[in-house]
Amino acid sequence: MNGMSNFMKYIISDINCNELMNKNNELMNKNNELMNKNKILEEDKETLKYKLKGIQNSQNDIYKNYTDLIIKISRCKC
Helix, strand or coil: CHHHHHHHHHHHHHHHHHHHHHHHHHHHHHHHHHHHHHHHHHHHHHHHHHHHHHHHHHHHHHHHHHHHHHHHHHHCCC
16 A cells, blocks of 8 residues: 555656646746737837937927027017
8 A cells, every 4th residue: 555655646746747837837938928028118118218319309409499589589679
C-alpha cells in the first residue's frame, strides 16, 4: 500500500505541475497582450506630445504676432 501512496503522490504532483504550467502560460499570454497594448499607448502618447508641442508653438507665434500688432497700433499716430 505504501507503494501505491507514493504513486499517487507522483500523480498528484504531476497534476499540480500541469495546472501551474497552464496558469503560467495563461499569465504569459496576458502579459504579452498587455505589453502590446502598452506599446500602442506609448506610441499614442508620443504622437500626442508631438501634436501638443505643435499647438504650443502655434500659440507662441500667435501671441508674438498679437504683441507685435499691439505695439504697432500703440505707435500709430492716426
